[in-house]
Amino acid sequence: MAQQYHFDTNKITAGYHASENQLAVSPPIYQTTAYDFKSAKHAENLFAYEEAGYLYSRVGNPTVTYFAERVKALDGGKNVLAVGSGMAAITYTLLNLTNGKGTILASPYLYGGSIDSFDRLFPDLGIQIKLTKSILDPEALEAEITEDVKAIFVESISNPNAYLVDLDKISEVAHRHHIPVVVDNTVATPYLYQPFAHGADIVVYSATKGLTGHGNIIAGIIEDNGKTEYYTKQAYPQFYTPIHMLKGKSIAEQFPDNPFISRILLVYLNFLGAALSPHDAYLGILGIETLSERVAKQSANALKIAEYLEKSPAVEWVRYPGLKSYPFKELADKILIHGFGGLLSFGITGTKEQKAAFLDHLELFHYHVNLGDVRSLIVNSPDTTHSELTEKEKEIADIPANLIRISAGLEDADDLIQDLEQGFRAAGLI
Numbered sequence: 001m002a003q004q005y006h007f008d009t010n011k012i013t014a015g016y017h018a019s020e021n022q023l024a025v026s027p028p029i030y031q032t033t034a035y036d037f038k039s040a041k042h043a044e045n046l047f048a049y050e051e052a053g054y055l056y057s058r059v060g061n062p063t064v065t066y067f068a069e070r071v072k073a074l075d076g077g078k079n080v081l082a083v084g085s086g087m088a089a090i091t092y093t094l095l096n097l098t099n100g101k102g103t104i105l106a107s108p109y110l111y112g113g114s115i116d117s118f119d120r121l122f123p124d125l126g127i128q129i130k131l132t133k134s135i136l137d138p139e140a141l142e143a144e145i146t147e148d149v150k151a152i153f154v155e156s157i158s159n160p161n162a163y164l165v166d167l168d169k170i171s172e173v174a175h176r177h178h179i180p181v182v183v184d185n186t187v188a189t190p191y192l193y194q195p196f197a198h199g200a201d202i203v204v205y206s207a208t209k210g211l212t213g214h215g216n217i218i219a220g221i222i223e224d225n226g227k228t229e230y231y232t233k234q235a236y237p238q239f240y241t242p243i244h245m246l247k248g249k250s251i252a253e254q255f256p257d258n259p260f261i262s263r264i265l266l267v268y269l270n271f272l273g274a275a276l277s278p279h280d281a282y283l284g285i286l287g288i289e290t291l292s293e294r295v296a297k298q299s300a301n302a303l304k305i306a307e308y309l310e311k312s313p314a315v316e317w318v319r320y321p322g323l324k325s326y327p328f329k330e331l332a333d334k335i336l337i338h339g340f341g342g343l344l345s346f347g348i349t350g351t352k353e354q355k356a357a358f359l360d361h362l363e364l365f366h367y368h369v370n371l372g373d374v375r376s377l378i379v380n381s382p383d384t385t386h387s388e389l390t391e392k393e394k395e396i397a398d399i400p401a402n403l404i405r406i407s408a409g410l411e412d413a414d415d416l417i418q419d420l421e422q423g424f425r426a427a428g429l430i
């Protein structure tokens, strides 16, 4: 049996064996579109998924596999697939669970692009995604689980306002009704939070963010815990449809241990085609090698910044899981295992013009929409990443107009604080 290693060992070793790659220490970039068939029989077997192997890089590439397997080892997942973006990971996952009908119960505390897709993409495909505040009250949530609910969708730490959810309780409720729980673990990363250990069935990432952490790729990950009991013929018939390519077998017959990810590969990655490039997968692997070190420093920097902001007259409120004033502090202390992360938000005082002047005068912080980068980033989320939300959605999601989001990087915290201070001064707020 393979040796079980700890997190920090897995992040630089899991899923890749130099002995299978000319002894190359760093995983090679398999920059190829396709793979030669050894024979006509080999081609037939690959196309029918009767033999493992690579045939075309839209649906499989060794470097992409190494990347995906590494993330899986960090989360303790069972099956995994890397795709071309976080949005592809979320969309493919929800399409796979619904297949043109049904409802997903979702947290309102989510990335704006997710909420936007729930309004503007899914209803046209016959899928309702219902945002519910009951996500914070699992008993009330249970009352909302009707026959047509196919899954529950949450972010473990929400973007932009760092809400937490009690996943253990949500999962208990969902599992009583035989539906899976999907967790977007982008902000937390596997270093801070392990969703499978708290009952998640499916985990998705925008691997663009802190997971890989250098602000140089767009990537997504979908993992599951290998449980198949939810996927009954009655509730999820899509797994039981005979497929010609599989010689008339269904996904459930051909992949009894992995129907969920296999169907995403065969249907959505294959036909919608958001494939991750091998070069980006390689950059992702490099990024993961320093995940713990990066997130630990980001957490330390974010805490110092949050403490500074809490005392500033230019600031109305601060939300950061490391602060005593944080509304979910007890939960944060219980579930966040190595710190409180790099993401924090605050409410700036003053007028709209002063907010703009503050942002315009920052010198060290990058003003843009990414997060989890080695560089510190700042953004006015209600006017940018969450600008597509209606006023009602912003109210439900608790995103006030004066919210500013910070993603702390790896610079010296004192320099970052000095930058914020001079920005507030230039805006006439202090």
Ligand SMILES: Cc1ncc(COP(=O)(O)O)c(C=O)c1O
Pocket: 085, 086, 087, 088, 090, 111, 113, 155, 159, 184, 186, 187, 205, 206, 207, 208, 218, 219, 220
């Ligand atoms: C929490 C969260 N999930 C998903 C996404 C979408 O990821 P991507 O930009 O890689 O498509 C983002 C992007 O900001 C995000 O913050």
